[in-house]
Amino acid sequence: MSGAAVGGRQIAPRSGNHQRQYSSDHFLTAGGGKWPGSAGLNHPYSSILPPSQQVEYSRAVRDVNRGTGGEIFLSMEPPMPALGSWSSSQRRNGNDSISAGQLSPGILDLHSFDTELLPELPTPGLYDGVQLFGCAQGRGFDDSDPSFSTGKQMSMAQFVAESNPLRSFSADKEKLASVAKIKVVVRKRPLNKKEIAKKEEDIITIEPNSNSVTVHETKLKVDLTEYVEKHEFVFDSVLNEDVSNDEVYRETVQPIVPAIFQRTKATCFAYGQTGSGKTYTMQPLPLEASQDILRLMNHTYCNQGFQLFVSFFEIYGGKLFDLLNDRRKLFMREDGKQKVCIVGLQEYRVSSVDAIQELIEKGNATRSTGTTGANEESSRSHAILQLAIKKSVDGTESKPPRIVGKLSFIDLAGSERGADTTDNDKQTRIEGAEINKSLLALKECIRALDNDQVHIPFRGSKLTEVLRDSFIGDSRTVMISCISPSSGSCEHTLNTLRYADRVKSLSKGGNPRKDLPPAMLRESTTLPLTSIFPPVSTLEGSNDEIAIEKNKFGLSKQPRRETSPPLNVDCVPSRREEVHVASLNGDYFKEQRSKGSTTAEEFDLLAMAYEQGKPSRKGKVEIYSVSALEDRVKRVDAPQEKWKDVADDDEDDDLSALLQEEEDLVIAHRKQVEETIDIVREEMNLLVKADQPGNQLDDYISKLNAILSQKAAGIVNLQARLARFQRHLDKHNVLLSSPGP
Numbered sequence: 054m055s056g057a058a059v060g061g062r063q064i065a066p067r068s069g070n071h072q073r074q075y076s077s078d079h080f081l082t083a084g085g086g087k088w089p090g091s092a093g094l095n096h097p098y099s100s101i102l103p104p105s106q107q108v109e110y111s112r113a114v115r116d117v118n119r120g121t122g123g124e125i126f127l128s129m130e131p132p133m134p135a136l137g138s139w140s141s142s143q144r145r146n147g148n149d150s151i152s153a154g155q156l157s158p159g160i161l162d163l164h165s166f167d168t169e170l171l172p173e174l175p176t177p178g179l180y181d182g183v184q185l186f187g188c189a190q191g192r193g194f195d196d197s198d199p200s201f202s203t204g205k206q207m208s209m210a211q212f213v214a215e216s217n218p219l220r221s222f223s224a225d226k227e228k229l230a231s232v233a234k235i236k237v238v239v240r241k242r243p244l245n246k247k248e249i250a251k252k253e254e255d256i257i258t259i260e261p262n263s264n265s266v267t268v269h270e271t272k273l274k275v276d277l278t279e280y281v282e283k284h285e286f287v288f289d290s291v292l293n294e295d296v297s298n299d300e301v302y303r304e305t306v307q308p309i310v311p312a313i314f315q316r317t318k319a320t321c322f323a324y325g326q327t328g329s330g331k332t333y334t335m336q337p338l339p340l341e342a343s344q345d346i347l348r349l350m351n352h353t354y355c356n357q358g359f360q361l362f363v364s365f366f367e368i369y370g371g372k373l374f375d376l377l378n379d380r381r382k383l384f385m386r387e388d389g390k391q392k393v394c395i396v397g398l399q400e401y402r403v404s405s406v407d408a409i410q411e412l413i414e415k416g417n418a419t420r421s422t423g424t425t426g427a428n429e430e431s432s433r434s435h436a437i438l439q440l441a442i443k444k445s446v447d448g449t450e451s452k453p454p455r456i457v458g459k460l461s462f463i464d465l466a467g468s469e470r471g472a473d474t475t476d477n478d479k480q481t482r483i484e485g486a487e488i489n490k491s492l493l494a495l496k497e498c499i500r501a502l503d504n505d506q507v508h509i510p511f512r513g514s515k516l517t518e519v520l521r522d523s524f525i526g527d528s529r530t531v532m533i534s535c536i537s538p539s540s541g542s543c544e545h546t547l548n549t550l551r552y553a554d555r556v557k558s559l560s561k562g563g564n565p566r567k568d569l570p571p572a573m574l575r576e577s578t579t580l581p582l583t584s585i586f587p588p589v590s591t592l593e594g595s596n597d598e599i600a601i602e603k604n605k606f607g608l609s610k611q612p613r614r615e616t617s618p619p620l621n622v623d624c625v626p627s628r629r630e631e632v633h634v635a636s637l638n639g640d641y642f643k644e645q646r647s648k649g650s651t652t653a654e655e656f657d658l659l660a661m662a663y664e665q666g667k668p669s670r671k672g673k674v675e676i677y678s679v680s681a682l683e684d685r686v687k688r689v690d691a692p693q694e695k696w697k698d699v700a701d702d703d704e705d706d707d708l709s710a711l712l713q714e715e716e717d718l719v720i721a722h723r724k725q726v727e728e729t730i731d732i733v734r735e736e737m738n739l740l741v742k743a744d745q746p747g748n749q750l751d752d753y754i755s756k757l758n759a760i761l762s763q764k765a766a767g768i769v770n771l772q773a774r775l776a777r778f779q780r781h782l783d784k785h786n787v788l789l790s791s792p793g794p
């Protein structure tokens with residue numbers, strides 16, 4: 054398959070010669086096979102397939118890759134694609150796993166089903182353990198069940214043994230309800246050969262039987278001696294490098310599979326830097342889940358009219374592409390009721406694991422990859438695989454089936470790609486910004502979801518928009534944070550864990566950190582803005598007039614005197630040096646401007662930043678944090694529902710933009726502090742040299758000049774960013790100045 058041009062850039066699909074190469078990257082642990090594409094037995098799926106299926110699997114993939122014979126994925130025109138011939142495995146089994154008539158129409162309305170969900174399933178004996186192994190309606194266990202379409206003969210004993218994980222499904226509904234709304238799991242991969250060759254150390258420790266992970270970061274003191282800073286995090290579950298893909302499935306997705314028969318939408322996504330194991334972790338999950346779904350459908354729920362559908366698409370650079378239809382471009386549309394439709398997305402009805410496996414393989418082979426600085430090739434797209442359970446309305450095929458529940462698997466783009474916003478290549482910058490935006494929006498949606506917020510900022514990105522229906526109603530989310538163990542990845546690993554921590558930490562569902570002694574809270578301590586700025590109620594002379602009319606967010610600007618919730622700003626770790634830098638004078642800006650190194654707009658911003666840096670005449674400021682804003686939106690919405698619709702669009706867009714800016718500011722601040730520490734280190738070196746006999750004064754002066762300029766530039770940039778953010782907050786009445794004493 055040839056690459057597709059996207060946004061002026063040639064994208065190589067993950068197939069043939071363009072597949073990701075980790076040639077020197079083979080993992081040393083057992084089962085750490087090379088992936089992807091070669092369809093060897095080291096494929097992550099192979100661990101969940103019996104030997105007979107592994108052979109069949111290789112054959113199937115070979116067929117797909119050749120694109121001959123058993124190819125089922127012909128280019129199809131919506132709405133009703135013509136289907137080619139069958140895959141080899143399907144032919145062999147006489148299996149009608151995917152049929153033309155079973156393909157969905159070209160327009161998949163992801164959302165409309167929400168309001169049309171089927172009534173509760175008949176519950177008698179629903180989770181009766183006996184029925185796990187027999188049909189709820191009297192049909193006995195059938196070895197020829199198509200869900201076991203490998204031709205393998207299975208005895209009842211074997212079946213019972215293989216079905217053991219499903220015993221957990223026999224829990225009653227209450228047990229389902231106890232499945233956490235959000236679960237954050239961390240998975241550490243083993244060191245790879247390349248890292249070992251570079252003598253990189255494993256800096257991650259996970260205590261056995263604990264759910265905490267520690268990152269040991271080597272740092273330098275100002276006097277250049279080394280020390281190790283420990284960063285400890287606690288999550289719902291922490292999996293070390295020995296944990297198999299099977300165990301990952303059991304820990305993450307398996308508990309929520311039964312819930313999707315109960316009208317639940319579940320989402321599982323992997324987050325982490327390039328090469329941290331997201332794809333390795335995610336790829337087997339849909340297959341394992343569909344295996345369990347088919348078992349439930351064919352036994353516990355047999356003859357109840359359930360059907361399983363698969364779709365697979367990716368979001369690349371803010372655009373949607375169907376991975377099961379030759380990367381055909383898809384369009385997202387919203388109807389008058391804000392229901393999201395993905396126009397043209399192919400959905401395949403499946404009834405065997407083989408068929409699902411082929412579809413997944415096909416989709417994976419089609420995913421976009423691109424070259425990055427860090428790795429030869431890495432994913433720069435989000436891949437979304439959805440398993441939808443539908444049910445016919447009247448037990449016949451006459452009407453299209455309605456969705457009952459859905460399980461979405463998201464293999465996110467490499468998280469560090471969001472930092473590509475300063476790359477030289479424009480396309481890379483745009484992609485980086487898009488990735489950044491979507492990761493931020495995803496985090497905010499999950500947080501909002503877990504806090505039962507009325508406003509879920511799903512409009513923040515394409516990713517969250519298409520997942521909108523998964524964020525509404527009864528939903529479950531599992532986040533798997535993948536981390537590399539090597540010292541070279543320390544910064545990315547910390548970023549990944551901080552992201553995961555922020556997803557979890559503000560959730561109402563419980564912050565595991567709260568049980569920890571203070572010493573363990575060092576890394577993820579958040580500093581409430583209220584501790585920097587006094588709460589509204591303690592401010593003198595709050596400007597009540599400002600808070601009277603409605604603002605752009607539809608907020609009734611009533612005087613508020615309650616304490617605003619904290620804006621969470623990650624603390625700079627306490628051990629880091631505090632650096633005091635002398636104030637700049639206004640001439641600096643003029644000088645920069647006259648040198649032409651600053652644009653007019655930047656000049657204004659810099660000048661404004663300088664002005665802001667001066668002691669305020671007013672003295673005190675009243676700050677409403679972004680979280681406070683969301684809270685206000687929520688509270689005000691309740692009695693004023695009638696005009697909520699009108700304000701919704703703007704609110705969401707503005708909120709997303711503000712949230713993005715907040716995040717960017719914190720990142721820039723952190724970076725600036727790190728840079729300042731480096732600069733101080735340089736200064737120390739310079740001073741040491743200056744004390745030595747024979748020191749060159751010229752050299753000292755020029756170096757000192759360079760250092761001071763660098764220092765100043767860093768501060769000015771941060772001030773400019775801060776000023777811009779303050780202006781935006783101000784514009785939306787998030788920040789309100791109050792007169793001083």
Ligand SMILES: Nc1ncnc2c1ncn2[C@@H]1O[C@H](COP(=O)(O)OP(=O)(O)OP(=O)(O)O)[C@@H](O)[C@H]1O
Pocket residue numbers: 075078080082084085086087088241242243294325326327328329330331332333334428430431432465466467468535
């Ligand atoms: N837990 C693990 N055990 C053994 N090997 C692993 C593990 N996790 C990842 N690997 C291997 O590491 C390499 C990179 O993993 P993978 O492609 O899944 O990373 P990724 O996070 O998806 O990267 P990208 O963002 O570039 O897609 C692969 O060769 C994979 O087989």
